[in-house]
Amino acid sequence: MKDRLEQLKATCDHDDEDVEIAVDNAAFMDEFFSQIEDIRNSIDKIDVNVAEVKKLYSVILSAPTSDQKTQDDLEALTNDIKKMANNARNKLKTIERNLEMEEVERVSADLRIRKSQHAVLSRKFVDVMTKYNEAQVDFREKSKGRIQRQLEITGKTTTDEELEEMLEGGNTAVFTAGIVDSGISKQALNEIEARHKDIVRLESSIKELHDMFVDIAMLVESQGNMVDNIEVNVGKAVDHVEAAKAETKKAVRYQSKARKKKIILVVIGVVVLIIIILIVVLTQYVKTNAPPPAPVAPPFISTHQWETTLLEP
CATH class of the missing domain: 1.20.58.70 (Methane Monooxygenase Hydroxylase; Chain G, domain 1)
Structure with missing residues (x-):
């Protein structure tokens, strides 16, 4: 136990040195x-x-x-x-x-x-x-x-x-x-x-x-080589920034177009849905309010046909 305690103390002291450095x-x-x-x-x-x-x-x-x-x-x-x-x-x-x-x-x-x-x-x-x-x-x-x-x-x-x-x-x-x-x-x-x-x-x-x-x-x-390398790296960084800006602008344009297309599709979907709802509602309304069918008259039978029917065994 004592050895373990000493080890922990040593570890803590080492960590303190790292923090101090x-x-x-x-x-x-x-x-x-x-x-x-x-x-x-x-x-x-x-x-x-x-x-x-x-x-x-x-x-x-x-x-x-x-x-x-x-x-x-x-x-x-x-x-x-x-x-x-x-x-x-x-x-x-x-x-x-x-x-x-x-x-x-x-x-x-x-x-x-x-x-x-x-x-x-x-x-x-x-x-x-x-x-x-x-x-x-x-x-x-x-x-x-x-x-x-x-x-x-x-x-x-x-x-x-x-x-x-x-x-x-x-x-x-x-x-x-x-x-x-x-x-x-x-x-x-x-x-x-x-x-x-x-x-x-x-x-x-x-x-x-x-x-x-x-x-x-x-x-x-x-220091010529070092300064030249720094200038080259800075130039590359500027080029990358400019390229990133251009790509960002493209992405914004594409995103804007995609958003417009999405809105148009949503509007079309809503319009189609409204049309379907109207068709269903109108169909139900027509069925509910349609007039009852007229009574059908019985078929006319002549006197001769009646007598013939009665005489049949």
């Missing part, structure tokens, strides 16, 4: 999905800010010189993007390290879920940062084109290589040397200097984000 795992997954949601919100906010940056780039390029407010707004957005991008990148790297450590120890269903979530968010992050980088490069090229046109107005022709060397030097005097006394307008000179400052600030921002961008891009490249 399940509860801890559920709490861990809740925390993980909370992190994922934070990263997703940061990426979405970066995407919104990139759209605003593009608008400010257009404003700057459309004006001879950009006003201070526009520059301040652009700088604030750039700093905001940089801050959120670093935050998202650090969280993604932390999750990546944790996944690598767990993968060595064990492979479970929740581990696969977390790897998929991490891969999808990493790809999304790279897509947004690629969009931002493309906007920066486009703005740089257009600003460089404006500088080149202004220099051509002064009669100072420069090649792309020479202009790149000037831009990388970071010295505004290189642009204005020899053209201050050439009759160039103050406005044109100011635009050259303003465009140069824009490019210098832009170069600094691009360099700051370069390492982070390359780091995450390499991670996504290594």
Whole structure:
């Protein structure tokens, strides 16, 4: 009896451990999905800010010189993007390290879920940062084109290589040397200097984000097959949903037609039943109310026939 009691206690303790592990795992997954949601919100906010940056780039390029407010707004957005991008990148790297450590120890269903979530968010992050980088490069090229046109107005022709060397030097005097006394307008000179400052600030921002961008891009490249498989599976799921919707619509149409046919058959059956009832009722009524038959007169016998009948023995 004592041994049995000890066995039951051991079993209960084991069950308690299983429950505790399940509860801890559920709490861990809740925390993980909370992190994922934070990263997703940061990426979405970066995407919104990139759209605003593009608008400010257009404003700057459309004006001879950009006003201070526009520059301040652009700088604030750039700093905001940089801050959120670093935050998202650090969280993604932390999750990546944790996944690598767990993968060595064990492979479970929740581990696969977390790897998929991490891969999808990493790809999304790279897509947004690629969009931002493309906007920066486009703005740089257009600003460089404006500088080149202004220099051509002064009669100072420069090649792309020479202009790149000037831009990388970071010295505004290189642009204005020899053209201050050439009759160039103050406005044109100011635009050259303003465009140069824009490019210098832009170069600094691009360099700051370069390492982070390359780091995450390499991670996504290594996860390429996983992300592609996820996208394929999502595409298949969407196709299945669309097919199911189409089949559901067909089923509804068929069910509606069947219901109409059933109603028509019921109506026909009711009408036939009513007709039969009317026939029976009318038949009974006719039989009940029919007049009695007229009395039949006795056959007429002549006197001769009567006498003959009486004389017969």
